[in-house]
Amino acid sequence: MTKYSAVIVDDHTLLSQAIATMVNTFDKFKVLYTCKNGQELINKFTSSPKNIPDIVLMDINMPILNGIEATEWITKHYNSVHVMALSVEDDNATVLRMLKAGAIGYLLKDTDKDVLEKGLLETVENGFFHTKKVTTLLLESLSGKSEETVTLKERELTFMKYACSEMTYKEIADEMFLSPKTIDGYRDVLFTKLNVKNRVGLVMYAIKNKIYIP
Amino acid sequence: MTKYSAVIVDDHTLLSQAIATMVNTFDKFKVLYTCKNGQELINKFTSSPKNIPDIVLMDINMPILNGIEATEWITKHYNSVHVMALSVEDDNATVLRMLKAGAIGYLLKDTDKDVLEKGLLETVENGFFHTKKVTTLLLESLSGKSEETVTLKERELTFMKYACSEMTYKEIADEMFLSPKTIDGYRDVLFTKLNVKNRVGLVMYAIKNKIYIP
């Protein structure tokens, strides 16, 4: 019987090895190799055609080259390779970004072994799969119920990072060589833009959107 | 050959199953069952003596009852059961808290399959194990380089969680059925205790120490 070939990409060695072990127990799948990040994967792909799998199981948060960037690259260069995202990040924005990048399936790490097997099969054979929870997220997002993706300007991002420190706005103004009143402006705009009430709201937004990493 | 029995505790079903599959490939180990959180583990332990394993592989960040609390419980009630912590959280405080709670080993999720196997064996047979990286963290911590662990009271913890929301102190007071002045007091005490300047400092402390998980 011909098995589908799979590749696992996750920066946590233990997890990628564990998942590899598990996928190898599936009837229809065989793991070719595992990678620590997107760059390693690209290296593998470009070094030999034998390294091109049927499906890539891709984590999102990885150092060097993350899952979204790696997926974009695969979509561009190896369109026949299916990418199934695998992550604990179940917020709308991440799911959407991953699907936009070309991922054909999205699995949350809290799903079941059988769901993974079923998902892998559906992905390679029918070309689409994702869990119910993800479907819900998608629908929410498409129906506009979720917070629309706000794009922050460079200057606003800089301010946000300072806002996550214990500095007063006065101090931030000094640091950014701006008048305190300008800083007031940034703050007010961001409050409206991000729909938050106060500085704690800003901080939380920054953390959730990885603008500031604690 | 008698195998050592192991239990995996991780809120990510897929990961606990994957690790279980992997541990089952180890010569000397057999997985009894997996759990989603500390509470489930306690239920298992108390429901039947057959459910008491030789070793518990414990994740730290879990809903309901986290790894530290669960480890404390095991140390208290089933002292003969070894606990090996397994987490991506490699900051000093977490490692220390886990070891203080009674964990006998600490593995970072980015270690290797073979290291896990070796670690499990050393833990059940010699009673101690941890990776080099953890040793370094420990040494740093013991040499006083890291911030000393401040213990917060239950009430203060509750307040901290509210402080991480967009509520004003007045609103927090209402929610906690206390006078705004009392809340002022909590805030002032925590500012001193945690050595922070303002509410952003509180929020950051809460996040870094997993008092509040965004």
Add this chain to the structure above:
DNA sequence: AAATGAAAAGGTGTTTTTCCTGTATAAATA
């Protein structure tokens, strides 16, 4: 019964934040 100590609350004053409504100016765009 007196002392201790923690938790809760009050008083008072200062500083910072928040929320308005405006103005100015250079650069990009229609």
Add this chain to the structure above:
DNA sequence: TATTTATACAGGAAAAACACCTTTTCATTT
């Protein structure tokens, strides 16, 4: 050229946040 657009800045008022110091209340200990 006219018109957005982004950026920088102001004044003033009200609301929170912050700081510090005192008092009450109540349970535990001596």
